[in-house]
Amino acid sequence: MSRPSRRQFVVAVLALLVATAATAAAVATVSADRTLVVADAESGDRLLERPVEDGTEVTLSYTHSVEKTTVEDVYVVDGTELRMDRMVFHSHGAGLPSDAPIEHTDEGFVLPLNESYAEVPVAPRPIPGHELVVGDDRYDLVALSDGSVIISVTERGPTDRLSDLLSIDHRSEPVLTTDSTVIHS
Structure with a gap:
């Protein structure tokens, strides 16, 4: 030889x-340096993973139980935390903020906030119809889960980025149903 x-x-x-x-x-x-994760609160199983960057808006949208109007809790990715930027609602009644500095804008009634969370717990239910909005994609949290979930942001490592490059993990791709509900494939 x-x-x-x-x-x-x-x-x-x-x-x-x-x-x-x-x-x-x-x-x-x-891919981005971070991943938005929706995990089952009991088991910790990841139900949804979505690459995100600092500044990405993540909105939890649901119907208010008393007012029967949409409420949007808008968070912004800030490192590995979700910073609650504002609450947007479309009626001003029972169970909604009344003595806070609320602005009336084209979006609706807006309550500016600045509170950061490592985890956001959510108990998705059919009547409020909890949805998670990330960019242009809507995820139906009720269809995605069997119970309570935890929403968080984690750092992405080289293995995560390589998976994206090779398109191995498709869990972050939303699928539209015929009634425009987004479910996860």
Whole structure:
């Protein structure tokens, strides 16, 4: 068996370095540094994973039990925390803030907030119709879960980014049903 020449060795090492750098660059540009996770509160099983970046808005939308109008709790990804930015509602009655500095805008009644959470617990139910909105995608939390869930943000490691690059994990792709409800595949 013949030994590779010095030139062949150098070429092989350079090719490996170029391939490694190209893969690292592709992985870095393919996905965000964080993942929004919806996990079963009891088992911890991940029901939904969605790459997010700092500043991404994450909205918990539901129908108010008394007023029967939509309420949106708007969070913003801030590192590995969800910072509650504002609450938006469309009527001003029982069970909704009344003595806070509420603004009336084109969005509706807006209560500006600035509270951060490592985890946001939610008990999805059919009547309020809890949905999670991330970007242009809506996820039906009632259809997604069998009970309470925990919403959180985690750091993404190189393995997560490589999975995105190779399209191994499709759990973050929403599927629209015929009634425009989003379920998770």
